[in-house]
Amino acid sequence: MTDTDLTVAPTASTTSAFIPSPATPYQGDIARYWDHEARPVNLRLGDVDGLYHHHYGIGDVDHAALGSTDDSAYEKKLIAELHRLESAQADVLLDHLGSIGHGDTLVDAGCGRGGSSVMAHQRFGCKVEGVTLSAKQAEFANQRARELGIDDSVRARVCNMLDMPFETGQAAGSWNNESSMYVDLHDLFAEHSRVLAVGGRYVTITGCWNPRYGQPSKWVSQINAHFECNIHSRREYMRAMADNRLVPQAVIDLTPATLPYWELRATSSLVTGIEEAFINSYKDGSFQYVLIAADRV
Numbered sequence: 105m106t107d108t109d110l111t112v113a114p115t116a117s118t119t120s121a122f123i124p125s126p127a128t129p130y131q132g133d134i135a136r137y138w139d140h141e142a143r144p145v146n147l148r149l150g151d152v153d154g155l156y157h158h159h160y161g162i163g164d165v166d167h168a169a170l171g172s173t174d175d176s177a178y179e180k181k182l183i184a185e186l187h188r189l190e191s192a193q194a195d196v197l198l199d200h201l202g203s204i205g206h207g208d209t210l211v212d213a214g215c216g217r218g219g220s221s222v223m224a225h226q227r228f229g230c231k232v233e234g235v236t237l238s239a240k241q242a243e244f245a246n247q248r249a250r251e252l253g254i255d256d257s258v259r260a261r262v263c264n265m266l267d268m269p270f271e272t273g274q275a276a277g278s279w280n281n282e283s284s285m286y287v288d289l290h291d292l293f294a295e296h297s298r299v300l301a302v303g304g305r306y307v308t309i310t311g312c313w314n315p316r317y318g319q320p321s322k323w324v325s326q327i328n329a330h331f332e333c334n335i336h337s338r339r340e341y342m343r344a345m346a347d348n349r350l351v352p353q354a355v356i357d358l359t360p361a362t363l364p365y366w367e368l369r370a371t372s373s374l375v376t377g378i379e380e381a382f383i384n385s386y387k388d389g390s391f392q393y394v395l396i397a398a399d400r401v
């Protein structure tokens with residue numbers, strides 16, 4: 105190695121040297137989990153158009169687009185259809201951010217490989233700041249942003265969403281797309297409330313257990329074990345928002361809209377084994393897929 109090698113200025117690809125230590129041993133486990141994740145159900149769907157998601161789909165299945173199961177191209181069409189439904193989910197989340205201008209900043213908390221961040225920038229033309237615990241995910245998201253030529257506007261960083269590197273009131277909007285089940289909700293909403301401008305909008309799409317069922321069902325426990333997460337109840341979301349100046353403006357039960365995605369996914373070659381737990385818990389009413397949009401007051 106020469107002196108010159110040692111004085112190279114940090115770039116997006118060398119910033120991994122500055123990765124902060126996880127705040128807790130649990131966060132270290134979650135960082136490792138996502139650093140090693142490479143399930144075909146996520147990568148092959150992302151390969152369809154370069155938007156890589158780690159969330160699920162909503163909307164009706166387009167059976168005409170799928171065609172016959174006997175067709176040799178059926179599997180490819182099935183993958184494209186699952187991906188279309190996952191992108192439709194992100195579109196519905198973005199619909200609830202309200203009016204966002206070119207000069208605004210949005211925060212994607214728990215951004216994964218950055219699919220939702222890219223969609224937000226493409227829709228609003230604004231800056232999007234993503235945070236994830238996983239260095240591999242952040243590198244992947246930043247690489248995609250460079251390939252798309254939007255790396256001056258879309259960036260992912262390795263950091264804890266409970267302690268984000270943003271100024272108080274900096275964000276016009278922020279969201280968690282299927283990432284709130286990894287943290288304490290009071291801590292999470294306190295941090296969103298801090299980074300959001302007064303009048304800003306927070307949106308989450310999440311799976312939560314239904315207090316009307318009583319306690320987390322065996323299916324919910326199975327999902328927790330599968331992903332090493334801790335699914336909260338719907339009631340906990342409402343309480344933690346109310347305690348942190350986040351006032352729900354819309355609460356939408358997306359459970360009926362996500363079932364077709366799961367039923368289609370269960371027939372594919374990309375199944376991971378968790379499909380039955382989602383389908384059964386959505387059907388027995390113990391688990392719900394919800395969108396909550398809240399105003400920062």
Ligand SMILES: C[S@@+](CC[C@H](N)C(=O)[O-])C[C@H]1O[C@@H](n2cnc3c(N)ncnc32)[C@H](O)[C@@H]1O
Nearest residue numbers: 157158159214215216236237264265281283286
């Ligand atoms: C299921 S993925 C969702 C990814 C993304 N929101 C999407 O829709 O594709 C969960 C994400 O939450 C992130 N995460 C979990 N706990 C976190 C924390 N404390 N701080 C930052 N990110 C976290 C993980 O690193 C992962 O990127």
Ligand SMILES: CC(C)=CCC/C(C)=C/COP(=O)(O)OP(=O)(O)O
Nearest residue numbers: 143145146157158159282310311331
């Ligand atoms: C709704 C709930 C409870 C979500 C838990 C968080 C999670 C792991 C989301 C999907 O990630 P993924 O896209 O990596 O999962 P999969 O590999 O199953 O598609």
Ligand SMILES: [Mg+2]
Nearest residue numbers: 145146158159
């Ligand atoms: Mg997935």
